[in-house]
Amino acid sequence: MPFLAHFGIGLATKRFFPQIPLWALLISTMVLDILFNIFIFAFWPSHGLFMAAVWSASAMLITVLITTLLNSKKTQNTQNFYVSMIIGLLVFSHWVLDFIGWPGGLPLLFNDSLTIGLGVFSTWFGALAMEIGIFLPGLAIYIHYIIKIKKIKVIDDHSSEIES
Ligand SMILES: [Zn+2]
Numbered sequence: 001m002p003f004l005a006h007f008g009i010g011l012a013t014k015r016f017f018p019q020i021p022l023w024a025l026l027i028s029t030m031v032l033d034i035l036f037n038i039f040i041f042a043f044w045p046s047h048g049l050f051m052a053a054v055w056s057a058s059a060m061l062i063t064v065l066i067t068t069l070l071n072s073k074k075t076q077n078t079q080n081f082y083v084s085m086i087i088g089l090l091v092f093s094h095w096v097l098d099f100i101g102w103p104g105g106l107p108l109l110f111n112d113s114l115t116i117g118l119g120v121f122s123t124w125f126g127a128l129a130m131e132i133g134i135f136l137p138g139l140a141i142y143i144h145y146i147i148k149i150k151k152i153k154v155i156d157d158h159s160s161e162i163e164s
Helices: 004-016 022-039 049-070 074-101 124-163
Strands: none
Touching: 004 022, 004 074, 004 124, 022 049, 022 074, 049 074, 074 124
16 A cells, blocks of 8 residues: 555665666565556455565566576676565565555455554554655665765766876
8 A cells, every 4th residue: 555655665775786777676666566456357366465475486586587587697696696585575575565554454365364464554644654754765865875876977987087
């Protein structure tokens, strides 16, 4: 149910794992909702704890495959695994935030099983506090990172100007 909060997590992750493209980080945080919209007519569960773990592991495996295909050098295997692990964790972070926010709780297994959750979104204040409380710090971390990168680039351009 949270929306901005998921993007906040994705934005903040860019600061710590700059080698992963931002679009991949943002999409990863929303994979469970994308699956939810695809499977809504088929009644396929996407937001239960069990299925969230399955989707996260699948996202990790798919990322391992894609990164291995793209970077064929053997030396990059650990790097590919590392990136895939972050993508898998981001997909799972969606469940964690929905667990905190979703008013009715989320099922442990499939649609009819026991539900768990903190239901922060049951009140508009809780919803607002959670969305803003996660999105704004995430955005701040991202903007701080972008400014740092720009500064490094300006210094690099300047020193190469002096060299030439
Ligand atoms: Zn969701």
